[in-house]
Amino acid sequence: MKAFQCLLFLIIVTLNVFCQQLGPFVEILRKGRSSRNANWKMDEILPSDYNYLIAPVVNNTAVEVEVAVSVLSFRAIKEKSLSFAVEIFFHQFWSDIRLRLPTGVDNKTKLRLNKSWKDRLWTPDTYFRNAIDGSVSNIMDPIIYFTIENQTKVFMGVKLILEFSCDMNFAKYPFDTQRCSLELSSCDKQHINLNLGTHSCLRASLTFQRNVGNFIIKRFIPIILTFIGFWIPTSAYPARVGLSITALLALIAQQSQEDLNVSYIYAMSVWIYFTLQPTFSANVFQLSPENHNSILSHNYDPTIPPILNGKPVRVDVSVFVLNIRSIKETELTYVVDIFYHQYWNDHRIQALHPNNSQPIVLDNSWKRKLWIPDSYFKNALDGHVPDIIFPTQYFTITNTTRLSCEMEFSKFPHDSQECFIDIMSRKFSMLRGRIVLTRQLGLYVLKNYIPSAIIVIMTFVGFWIPISAYPARVALVITALLALITQQYQSSQVNVSYIIAINVWMIICIAFVFLALIEYAFAITYHDNITAKANKIKAQNHNHNMNANTNEPKDNLNVDPNVNSKWFKVYAITGFNSKVNRIDQISRYLFPSGFVFCVVIYLLKYAMN
Known part of the structure; x- marks a missing residue:
C-alpha cells in the first residue's frame, strides 16, 4: 500500500513539473499563432523614409548581429568532392531603431512577418565562406519568417540545405576521423559586427567518425583466404601458380576499385600491398530607385571611359583564389573559385552628400548604368557567379571560372604543370597570375x-x-x-x-x-x-x-x-x-x-x- 502511494505521489509531481515547463511553450505558440495571422501593412511598421539598403548604424557604431545555427540533419558526405551537405536552421538577431509599432500595439507584442518582408527590411549580408552550393528548403511553410519584438529587435529565421567544402585527409582511411567546419562571415565588416574579435569568420567545428565494420568484412577477411596455397603440394605447379596469379590480380583489382581518388598513400592501400608478398608466395546590397538619377548627370554615357587629361583610366585589379575545384587533364583545364576586385576613378559621378565620406553601395543593376572596365580572363572557357543563399553583390564578385592551361605530359606522372590566370583589357596590356601544380606520386x-x-x-x-x-x-x-x-x-x-x-x-x-x-x-x-x-x-x-x-x-x-x-x-x-x-x-x-x-x-x- 505504501509503495502504491509513493508511486502515485511521483506521478503527480512529474505531471506538475511537465505542465510548468509546457506553459511558456503553449503561450509562445498562442502568441505566434495570433501574430502570424496579422497582415501588417508596410506603412504601419516602416517610416516613409526607410531605406532597406542602408544598415541601421547608430553613432557610427556597427550593427550588432547575433547568429545561431542549428544542424537538423546530415544529407550526405561526399568524399570524392571533399564536401558534405547539411540541413540547418539559420537564425539572425539585430536591432533596427528605424522601425515603429502599429497603432494599438504595445512593446510586449511580438509581430510576426512573412517571407515577403525580406525585400522590405534591411537584412545582414552574412554568408557561409566555405559553402559551395545550397538552397532554401521548400518543405516547411513559411520557409523564411521575421519577428519584431520590443519595436526594434528583429529576428530572421530560414531553413537551408547547404553543401560545404571540407579539407578531408584520408591517410588513415578507413580508420580516419574527419574534422570539418561551418564558416560564417560578413561582406560589410564596416557596418556589421558579428562579435568575431580579430578573426575573419565565425567557425563551428564538426567531427565525423567512420564505422569500419563493412571494411573488415569486404576488405580484410577475403585476403586471409588466399593463404590456403601453403597447404597445396609443391609438385602441383599449375594449381599453385594459378592460385598465386589469381589472388594477385584480385588484390590489384580490389585496389583499383577503391572509391577514393587521392594522390597520397592511405591505410587501406598499405594493408593491400602489405598482403601482396604472402599472396605472391602462396597464391549584394541594393540602392533605392529614387537615388538612381541623383548620382549620374543627364549627359553621362556608360560607353565612354572616364578619361581625364588624355590619360587612360587606371584600373587596380586583385584576384584572391579561394579554392581549386578540379583539374581536368583530358580537357587541359582547371576550375577555380576566386574573389575578383576592380577599383577605378570616375570623375563624372556626382556625390549625393559632398560632406559625407561614407561609401555608397550599389546593386548589380548599376553595371548597365556605369562605365565598367572591359577587363576579362583571356584563358577562361566558362564561368558563373554563385548565388548560394541571397544575392549580395556589389562590384566585388565571387566567381567560379574554368580556365585553359597548356599542360605538357611527357613526364607524366612525374610532371609539374604551370598554369596562368590572364586578365586582359581589349586595348591595353595583360596581367598574369601564375599557379604551379605539382603532382603527388x-x-x-x-x-x-x-x-x-x-x-x-x-x-x-x-x-x-x-x-x-x-x-x-x-x-x-x-x-x-x-x-x-x-x-x-x-x-x-x-x-x-x-x-x-x-x-x-x-x-x-x-x-x-x-x-x-x-x-x-x-x-x-x-x-x-x-x-x-x-x-x-x-x-x-x-x-x-x-x-x-x-x-x-x-x-x-x-x-x-x-x-x-x-x-x-x-x-x-x-x-x-x-x-x-x-x-x-x-x-x-x-x-x-x-x-x-x-x-x-x-x-x-x-x-x-
Whole structure:
C-alpha cells in the first residue's frame, strides 16, 4: 500500500513539473499563432523614409548581429568532392531603431512577418565562406519568417540545405576521423559586427567518425583466404601458380576499385600491398530607385571611359583564389573559385552628400548604368557567379571560372604543370597570375608501378620451374603478359598523341615479360636438341656392346665417326633426366639484372630530374 502511494505521489509531481515547463511553450505558440495571422501593412511598421539598403548604424557604431545555427540533419558526405551537405536552421538577431509599432500595439507584442518582408527590411549580408552550393528548403511553410519584438529587435529565421567544402585527409582511411567546419562571415565588416574579435569568420567545428565494420568484412577477411596455397603440394605447379596469379590480380583489382581518388598513400592501400608478398608466395546590397538619377548627370554615357587629361583610366585589379575545384587533364583545364576586385576613378559621378565620406553601395543593376572596365580572363572557357543563399553583390564578385592551361605530359606522372590566370583589357596590356601544380606520386606508385613490377618479377619465378612443366610456365607468362597489356590501357589518364613516362614504364615491363616467353621457347628447343643427340649416342653405344659380344672385328661396328667421346661426357653430366637447363640458369641472373638496370635508367630520366 505504501509503495502504491509513493508511486502515485511521483506521478503527480512529474505531471506538475511537465505542465510548468509546457506553459511558456503553449503561450509562445498562442502568441505566434495570433501574430502570424496579422497582415501588417508596410506603412504601419516602416517610416516613409526607410531605406532597406542602408544598415541601421547608430553613432557610427556597427550593427550588432547575433547568429545561431542549428544542424537538423546530415544529407550526405561526399568524399570524392571533399564536401558534405547539411540541413540547418539559420537564425539572425539585430536591432533596427528605424522601425515603429502599429497603432494599438504595445512593446510586449511580438509581430510576426512573412517571407515577403525580406525585400522590405534591411537584412545582414552574412554568408557561409566555405559553402559551395545550397538552397532554401521548400518543405516547411513559411520557409523564411521575421519577428519584431520590443519595436526594434528583429529576428530572421530560414531553413537551408547547404553543401560545404571540407579539407578531408584520408591517410588513415578507413580508420580516419574527419574534422570539418561551418564558416560564417560578413561582406560589410564596416557596418556589421558579428562579435568575431580579430578573426575573419565565425567557425563551428564538426567531427565525423567512420564505422569500419563493412571494411573488415569486404576488405580484410577475403585476403586471409588466399593463404590456403601453403597447404597445396609443391609438385602441383599449375594449381599453385594459378592460385598465386589469381589472388594477385584480385588484390590489384580490389585496389583499383577503391572509391577514393587521392594522390597520397592511405591505410587501406598499405594493408593491400602489405598482403601482396604472402599472396605472391602462396597464391549584394541594393540602392533605392529614387537615388538612381541623383548620382549620374543627364549627359553621362556608360560607353565612354572616364578619361581625364588624355590619360587612360587606371584600373587596380586583385584576384584572391579561394579554392581549386578540379583539374581536368583530358580537357587541359582547371576550375577555380576566386574573389575578383576592380577599383577605378570616375570623375563624372556626382556625390549625393559632398560632406559625407561614407561609401555608397550599389546593386548589380548599376553595371548597365556605369562605365565598367572591359577587363576579362583571356584563358577562361566558362564561368558563373554563385548565388548560394541571397544575392549580395556589389562590384566585388565571387566567381567560379574554368580556365585553359597548356599542360605538357611527357613526364607524366612525374610532371609539374604551370598554369596562368590572364586578365586582359581589349586595348591595353595583360596581367598574369601564375599557379604551379605539382603532382603527388603516391597513388601512381600504388596502382601502377608496384603492381606492374611485381607482375614482371613474378615471371622470373618461371626460370626455377622445371622446363617439363608446360602448363605452369606457359600460364605464368601468358597471364602476366595479358595483365600488363590490360593495365597499359587503364593506366593512361591523359589522352595525348606523344609518349609519356608511364607508357615507357609499361613498355619496359611488357618487353621483359615477352622476352621471358621467348626465353622459354629457346629453352625448350635447346633441351630437345641436346636430348636428341644424347639419345643417338646412347643407341650407338648399345650397338657397340652388341657387336663386342659377337666377337666381330671392331672395323665392322656401325659407329658414326662424327660422334666422339665428348657427347658421352655431356650425356653423363646432364643426363637429360635432370631438371637443369643451361638457358634457364643464365636467365635467372640476366633478366633481373636487366630489369633493375632499366628501372635505374627510367628513374634517372624521369623521376630524378
